[in-house]
Amino acid sequence: MSSSVKRYNAFSEELKREFGCKVQRISVDAGFTCPNRDGTLASGGCIFCGGHGSGSFGIRRDLTVSAQLEDGKEVMRRKYRAEKFIAYFQAYSNTYGSVAHVRQLFSEARAVSDVVGLIVATRPDCLPEEILEYLQELDGQTYLWLEIGMQTMHDRSLAVIKRRHDFACCVDAIQRARSRGLKVCTHIILGLPGETREEMLAMAAELNRLGVDGIKLHLLHVMKGTQLADMYIRGEVKVLCRDEYAGLVCDFLERLEPRILIHRLTGDGGHDNLVAPLWSLKKFEILNLIDAEMEKRGTRQGSKVFTDSNFCNRV
DSSP, X not given: OOGGGOSSOBHHHHHHHHHSSOEEEEEEOOSOOOTTXXXXXXXXXXXXXXXXXXXXXXXXXXXXXXXXXXXXXXXXHHHHOOOEEEEEXXXXXXXXXXXXXXXXXXXHHHTSTTEEEEEEEEOGXXXXXXXXXXXXXXXXXXXXXXXXXXXXXXXXXXXXXXOOSOHHHHHHHHHHHHHTTOOEEEEEEESOTTOOHHHHHHHHHHHHHHTOSEEEEEEOOEETTSHHHHHHHTXXXXXXXXXXXXXXXXXXXXXXXTTSEEEESSOOOOTTTEEEOGGGGOHHHHHHHHHHHHHHHTOOTTTTGGGSTTGGGTO
16 A cells, blocks of 8 residues: 555655655764663663664664764665655764763764654653753754654553653643643553553543654564563563554554654564564565555544544644
8 A cells, every 4th residue: 555545644655746756764863872871760761662762773883973864875775765865863962961962962963964854762851951952942043843752641551661750750741832832742662561442542642732743663582681671571561562553553543633743553573683573584574464454444644533422623
């Protein structure tokens, strides 16, 4: 199924509308760390996070930011025929540092030819006012998204994954970022230990209420060398099966306001480091399954939001 007939508001289509050409994100490791790993809060990190930051496999950490981008540009041109690029500061918490340091790294990325924007991923507890002030300044100069790792709205689950902040911290960060006009994308993990289907789906309504601009949905996947892997091996954690996850994503999308951009619908585990579920390696099969299920249902993003009588007052 082509992206032009997606039944959800795909971020890829937004990029085409914005820039008029094929645009690809290039993941960057800028050498940041995290208060959950450097001893400020703890040293072990979240239970799903490996030694190089969650979701940051395959990045050339031996290169400078600009060199990583140049290296990535060649790959994206060859693989996707991309013409323009967005520097995606992905590994760890990319606002965890002084404004001067953050400014230096982001300016280096912006100076690379054909880089038309930045995506900055971070934790909600790493957004002091001086950083948000700089991001607001940057937003007036380039195409910018702020990604906030919310993961879940349930404090019980945040404690289980050793996030070491509560949901109120997420709400505060989102509201302060949006008050400055920043485009906010939140990360949500489906399948966290102990969460029911109803609890997971309840997060869609909360995201609608918070007014976020984008969302990344991830399945809980187990990576080698993580606390989660140890828990999985001991039989303390189960992962979703493929059809269960696809159906859950469709249910979630139906409850999500149609204006919210979908940046991702499934996580990337990486062949060398993934423990489970192995079916997640076949990303395009999963995406096709989600497309097929939504077509079968005759539904689309926001279908069930429209049953809410208050919806028309919110858009």
